Amino acid sequence: MPISPNMLIVDDEVNVAFTLQMVFESEGYEVTVAHSCAQALKKLADGRNFDVVMTDLNMEKEDIGLDVARAAQRLKPKPVIVICTGYASVSNLGSALDLRVDYVATKPADLPELLGALRRLMALRTNARSTSPR
Amino acid sequence: MTESKARFANKMALVVHPDLEVLMSYQGTLAKNGISTVVARDLPTALLAMTQHYFEIAIVSSRISEQGDGWTLAGVLRRAFTSAFVAVLAPETNVPNLTSAINSGVAQLYRNDSPVPDVVASVLTAAAVPQDR
Numbered sequence: 001m002p003i004s005p006n007m008l009i010v011d012d013e014v015n016v017a018f019t020l021q022m023v024f025e026s027e028g029y030e031v032t033v034a035h036s037c038a039q040a041l042k043k044l045a046d047g048r049n050f051d052v053v054m055t056d057l058n059m060e061k062e063d064i065g066l067d068v069a070r071a072a073q074r075l076k077p078k079p080v081i082v083i084c085t086g087y088a089s090v091s092n093l094g095s096a097l098d099l100r101v102d103y104v105a106t107k108p109a110d111l112p113e114l115l116g117a118l119r120r121l122m123a124l125r126t127n128a129r130s131t132s133p134r
Numbered sequence: 135m136t137e138s139k140a141r142f143a144n145k146m147a148l149v150v151h152p153d154l155e156v157l158m159s160y161q162g163t164l165a166k167n168g169i170s171t172v173v174a175r176d177l178p179t180a181l182l183a184m185t186q187h188y189f190e191i192a193i194v195s196s197r198i199s200e201q202g203d204g205w206t207l208a209g210v211l212r213r214a215f216t217s218a219f220v221a222v223l224a225p226e227t228n229v230p231n232l233t234s235a236i237n238s239g240v241a242q243l244y245r246n247d248s249p250v251p252d253v254v255a256s257v258l259t260a261a262a263v264p265q266d267r
């Protein structure tokens with residue numbers, strides 16, 4: 001796990017994004033916040049590496065958070081991708097599975113469980129990178 | 135040799151399901167595609183097989199001995215065989231099962247009642263893509 005992992009939190013509810021930012025900063029993450037899919041796509045395109053991208057699904061449009069996940073999936077190295085939603089459905093989770101999203105948390109998120117899952121997923125990612133052929 | 139037989143020659147699959155008939159059906163269908171298959175009806179047998187073989191494909195029932203134990207096994211398989219294609223068979227494609235699939239690192243979820251040849255065909259097509267989750 002990086003010393004200070006970079007995390008992008010995407011949520012159009014300012015209070016939710018702020019609370020998540022406080023939680024993850026207190027856990028040592030360096031957090032960038034976007035309040036829309038459009039803002040998130042700009043931040044993902046500006047060349048900065050993120051270790052974790054956590055996105056809401058319903059923002060400007062229903063399920064538009066999948067576009068954030070899709071853009072994050074194309075980054076190299078690929079970040080851990082988390083969907084945090086209060087509106088999980090067979091349709092959007094089916095798409096998330098096809099997109100190979102790493103984790104789904106249902107709002108209100110169980111924070112200890114989410115933090116534990118992120119630690120595990122980032123450790124696996126770091127391990128995979130360090131053991132992959134050069 | 136068909137294209138899929140050539141692609142999967144010398145590859146191994148693990149199928150874990152409590153129903154022997156289902157296991158035999160998967161083993162036969164995978165064999166037709168050139169894949170050697172180890173089957174297990176319980177967790178100890180599955181874990182023993184994992185210590186003895188390297189699996190590129192795993193198809194696991196979401197319920198082996200008790201409700202949900204297949205999800206745990208699927209998660210372990212994903213971590214033990216990082217490039218493996220792991221699929222789970224569940225009674226329904228609903229929100230809880232899709233959540234479990236994503237959070238276990240599973241590549242695909244199929245309904246229990248899906249025809250075995252359809253599941254195998256889908257698995258073989260999807261497994262040809264690198265599993266980089």
